[in-house]
Amino acid sequence: xxxxxxxxxxxxxxxxxxxxxDGAWPTAAAVKAKFPGKHVLVLSVFARDVSEGYDREPLDVxxxxxxxxIKRSMAAGIWRPVCYASAAxxxxxxxxxxxxxxxxxxxxxxxxxxxxxxxxxxxxxxGLVVLDMDGTQxxxxxxGVGGSLVDESVLLDDFFGAQPAPVRSPTIPxxxxxxxxxxxxxxxxxxxxGAPWPxxxxxxxxxxxxxxxxxxxxxxxxxxxxxxxxxxxxxxxARGGVPGVPVRVP
Ligand SMILES: [Zn+2]
Numbered sequence: 001x002x003x004x005x006x007x008x009x010x011x012x013x014x015x016x017x018x019x020x021x022d023g024a025w026p027t028a029a030a031v032k033a034k035f036p037g038k039h040v041l042v043l044s045v046f047a048r049d050v051s052e053g054y055d056r057e058p059l060d061v062x063x064x065x066x067x068x069x070i071k072r073s074m075a076a077g078i079w080r081p082v083c084y085a086s087a088a089x090x091x092x093x094x095x096x097x098x099x100x101x102x103x104x105x106x107x108x109x110x111x112x113x114x115x116x117x118x119x120x121x122x123x124x125x126x127g128l129v130v131l132d133m134d135g136t137q138x139x140x141x142x143x144g145v146g147g148s149l150v151d152e153s154v155l156l157d158d159f160f161g162a163q164p165a166p167v168r169s170p171t172i173p174x175x176x177x178x179x180x181x182x183x184x185x186x187x188x189x190x191x192x193x194g195a196p197w198p199x200x201x202x203x204x205x206x207x208x209x210x211x212x213x214x215x216x217x218x219x220x221x222x223x224x225x226x227x228x229x230x231x232x233x234x235x236x237x238a239r240g241g242v243p244g245v246p247v248r249v250p
Contacts, residue, residue, distance in 0.1 A: 001014060001015060001018055001039075001041065001135070001152070001153040001155055001159075002014040002016075002017055002018070002142060002144075002150050002151065002152055002153075003017060003018035003019065003027075003137075003150065003151045003153075004027075004144060004148070004150040004151060005024075005025040005027065006148070007019070007027050007030040007031050007034055007053075007151075008028075008043065008145060009144035009145050009146070009148040009150050010031065010034065010035075010144060010145065010150060011144060011145050011150075012035070014035075014038070015038075015039070015113050015155075016038060016039035016040070016041060016159075016160065017031050017035055017038060017039070017040050017041070018040075018041045018043065018137075018153065019031040019032070019040055019041070019042055019043075020042070020044070020045060020055070021042050021045060021049070021051070022044055022045055022046055022049065023044075023045035023046070023055075023060065023146040026041045028040065028128060028237050031150060039160045041053065041082065041160075043055045043082060043084055044053065044061070044069075045057075045059075045060040045061060046061065047061045047062070047065035047069035048069075049069075050072055050073050050076045050078065051069070051078070051081070052073070052078055052081060052082060052236065053073075053075055053081050053082025053083065053084060053108070053110070054066060054070065054081070054082070054083060054084065055084050055085075056083060056084060056085035056089060056093055057084075057085065057086070057089075062214075062216055063089070063092050063093055063096050063214075063216055063217060063220050064096070065245065066083065066093055066096050066097070066215050067096045067097050067100030067102060068100070068230055068239070069081075069152065070083065070097065070100075070107060071100065071102065071182060074080075074102075074106065080106060080107055080108045081107055081108070081191055082107065082108045082109075082110050082134075082211065083097070083107050083108070083109055083110065083112060084110040084111075084112070084137075085110075085112070086108070086109040086111065086112045086113070086210075087112065087113040087121045087126065087128040087136070087204075088128065088202055088204070088210035088212075089131070089217060090111050090121070090128075090129050091107065091129060091181070091202075091221065091224065091226075092217050092220035092221055092224065093109075094109070094129075094131065095220050095223065095224035096220060099223070100106045101209040104131065108134040108135070108159060109131070109133045109134050109135075110133065110134060110135045110136070110137070110155075111128075111129065111135075111136045111137070112136070112137040112155065113126060113128060113136050113137070113138060114137075114138065114139055114140055115204055117138065118138050118139070118154055119154070119163070120131045120132065120133050120134075120135060120154055120155075120156065121135045121136045123205075126206045127205035128205065129202070129203065130181075133156065134155065134156050134159055135153050135154060135155035135159055136153060137151050137152065137153040137156055138152065138154055139151070139152050139179045140152075145160065152229060157179055174247070181191070181202065181203065181204055181205055181226060182202075182203050182226060182227045182228065182229055183200060183201075183203075183218070183222070183226050183227065183229070184200065184201040184202065184209060184229065184236075185200050185222055185228060185229065185230045185231065185232065186198045186200070186201075186230075186231060186232075186233055186241075187230045187232050187233065190232040190233040190234070192241040195233070198233075198236055198241055199211060199212070200212045200218060201236075201241075202221065202226075203239075208240075209236075209239055209240065209241060217225075
């Protein structure tokens with residue numbers, strides 16, 4: 001599945017395309033017109049819309065609005081609405097869905113995780129999430145038209161399939177089963193004079209740090225029961241932190 005904010009950059013031949021009906025880059029109409037007969041996954045950036053799915057990114061659908069939006073879409077008859085988020089944000093999304101009593105096999109979970117090769121995020125691939133995802137946008141540099149670069153996702157074969165949904169136990173505890181995933185707080189007192197406080201991170205199972213940029217996401221991780229620990233500035237540096245440079249998410 002390919003996507004781009006510029007529909008003209010999308011080459012023919014993909015199994016599916018991802019597009020948006022709204023927001024800053026409303027590409028859905030153009031992509032559908034360009035690739036008749038192909039699956040076009042249409043994700044909304046606004047929680048107020050009934051949609052095939054939602055883009056849970058900073059500035060788009062907030063995690064606190066996500067579950068309500070998914071419920072509205074399910075009630076409107078949308079089959080397994082898609083929750084799309086960075087791998088680092090997906091744990092909070094799953095926690096929000098479960099808190100709203102939405103079974104995780106009633107939705108399709110689509111992550112973005114660049115820099116780890118072609119894979120679908122899961123406990124046995126990258127380890128950034130504790131459940132196998134339905135698909136992952138794994139690179140943002142797939143070849144597009146005229147030397148352009150487009151985003152590419154790998155999807156399960158049944159991503160656009162009909163019901164019944166694959167079995168995914170809704171009772172699996174999402175975060176507590178992941179002892180290696182913790183909230184990594186940099187001790188403010190250990191920051192040398194003149195250096196900015198780096199902030200709070202998710203320390204993932206693969207030992208990478210992911211900046212937690214919104215208070216709502218931090219609250220979700222805390223509500224989901226992730227352990228929170230404080231580390232020194234030196235430990236932050238030792239784990240690849242660069243003061244003043246936000247860690248890339250995902
Ligand atoms: Zn991954």
